Amino acid sequence: MRAVIASPLALAPYLEIETIRGLEPLVLFDSQRRLLQIVRRHPRVVGLKARQLGWTWGLALFALWECIAYPVGETAVFTLDQDEANKFVWRAKRLYETGPDWLHGAFPVATDKADTFGIRHHNSASSVVAYPASGESGRSRTFRTVIADERARWKRKIGGPAAAQRMGAIRPTVADGGRMVEVSTADGYDGHYDTFMAAVEDGTDPAIGNGYVRYFANALARPGRTMESVLRERAKLDADEPGLGAQELPLTPAEAFRASGLCIFAKDALDDLLEHSCRPPIGRYDLRKTAAGVMADPSVAGGWQVWEWADPQRDYLIAADSSGGHASSDYSAAAVYDVDSWAQVAAYHGRPEPRDFARFLVRAGWLWQGRKGPALLAPERNNHGEGVVATLLERRYPRIYQQERFDQRTGKVEHAHGYMQTQHTRHVAIAALQAGASDGSLGIRDAEAIVEMSRFVDPGDGKPRAEEGGNDDRVMTHAIAAAVLGYARAGRPTTVRATSAYRPRVSAKTGY
Structure with missing residues (x-):
């Protein structure tokens, strides 16, 4: 009895499973066993699999085991629709029914409905419950474990933005100390892809990534293939x-x-970057100014991901795309590049106010000092970017990218701080990123940037942009970096020293 309670793997030999030949002993595939071991050890798991590997049966076994092992609480499954969710509950119930009499006697049924199956424990009960991906059901509950089954395919039922919002509402329902399990076959670049690529392998500290441990089982994981x-x-x-x-x-x-057919970046190039260039950061950090200089404090929720620290013998560029802050639906992003190797060494992503974002960039610029001094800052100058550039000038940051523009009317070359995105310069930057991704010259480390690139599409009007419900802040940050790196390599001047403070002071709320 104690062994059965200790592990779902110990419960499995006492159960049988429905097959086309009828009931047969439940013999777990290696990938099912591995999945259950990872889920048992880690509170946040994201799984990617080939089809027909029996993971749904494996997770139904896990849900049944939790009902037996824990006297109280609920294990919730969210999947494509209510019928599919009810089938998951049926699997858990069917496994229970095939068990021996002593199991039924020790753990009698408390609830037996289409969407709920529960086990009685003295004065309490423990259940597995079913919910559809659509709607609001389950949102106000607190669950011991949440299983998001076929997560990548939810968008086919309720649309991409709705699927992302639903997942965002489901995650907080997991109780403190509970489990969140997201598994699926693939269905294009989507939210499941985001979570999977930002996660770490079993054996690596999840805090280095997004808090999740990932597990992939390929097509050969099914015996007989x-x-x-x-x-x-x-x-x-x-x-x-x-x-x-x-x-x-x-x-x-x-x-x-698989990337969208409208994606402007070559899928082979994105796949190659994911396989050979992207990697987990060495850590996440918040940057803090001290009397001794800028310090990087390790933080699980830190805004900065770091792959390499500064080398005083090299030179660095920080490209940035700004947003309106917490009130904006978009994000601010920054990417730190080694100017000599064109390899990304750090990244920022968040929603600070424009003035705060400028402060973060200044700190990063001084932290990544190289042979030419602090890093060259190349912030976007459009909209809220004006506030960022103004704050950089006000703080007299010594190296700010200056964009050249030839005035056809006056015949003079004009310079302006930051990267202004016009119809022309935006295409130049995007083309530079396309070239850098295709020829392998850009060493993009951030997998989440590749995700955004895979969703950056041309719907047919010649104006590439993020697909509906997506963001392009990382794409444009790396595009600016690619353009400035190419500009610098061509031997063109990129900086001047700011000699006077900029007035008036800008609003931290609006950026203007």
Whole structure:
């Protein structure tokens, strides 16, 4: 009895599973066992799989085990619709029904409904409950464990933005000390992709990433499959829809996700960056000014991700795209690049007010000092960027990128601090990023930037932008970096020293 309570793997040998041949002993695949071990050890897990690996049955076993092992609480499953969610509950119930009499006697049924199955414990009960991905149901509850099944496919039922909002509302329902498990086959670059790529492998501190541990099981994880059989099945799927075979029966995480056909960046280039350039940061940090200089304080929720610290023998560029702060739906982003190698060494993402964002950039600029002094700052100058540039000038930051513009009327070359995005310069920056991604010259480390790039599309009007419900702050940050790096490599001047403070002082709320 104690062994059964100790682990879902110990419970499995006493149960049977429904197959096309009838009831058979529940023998877990290696990928099912591995998934259950990871879920048992970590409070936040994101899984990516090929189809037909039996993960739903494995998680139904886990949900049943929790009902047996814990006297109180609920394990909630959220999936495509109510019917699919009810099927998950049925699986947990069916596993229980195949168990021995002593299990039924020790843990009798408390609730048996289509959407709820519960086990009685003296004066309490423990249940598994079913909810659809759509709607508001379950939002006000608190759960012991939440299982988001087929997370990537929710958008097909309720749309991409609604799926992201629903997931954002579900995550807070997990009780303190509870578990959040998000698993799915792939379905393009989406929120599940975001979570998976920002997570870390088992054995690595989750705090380095987004707090999640990830697990991938490829098409060969199902017993009996061979490379030849997988390739045959993939060919059949590709005959119906090109690329579907790799998505449904992937051998690597990169090929599981497919970019939109409208994406302006080459999928092969994005896949190559993900596989060979992107990597987890060495940590997250908040930057703090002290009497001794700028200090980087480790923080799980730190705004700065760092891959490499400054080398005094090298030179650095910080490109930035600003937003309106907390009241804005967009984000501010920054990317620190090694000017010599064109490799990204740090990144920022958040919603500070424009004036605060400028302060963060100044601190980062002094932290990444190189042979030419503090890092060259290249902030976008449009809209709220005007406030950022004004604050940098006010603080007399010594290295600010200056953009050249030839005035056809006067015949003079004009300079202005920051990167102004006009119809022309925006295309120049995006083209530079396209080239840097395709030829491998840009070493983008941030996987979340690649996610945004995969969603940066041209809907047919010649104006590339983030797809509906998405953001482009990271894309434009790296585009500005690519343009400025290319400009510097061409031998053009990029900086002047700010000699006077800028007035008037800008509003921290509006950026103007």
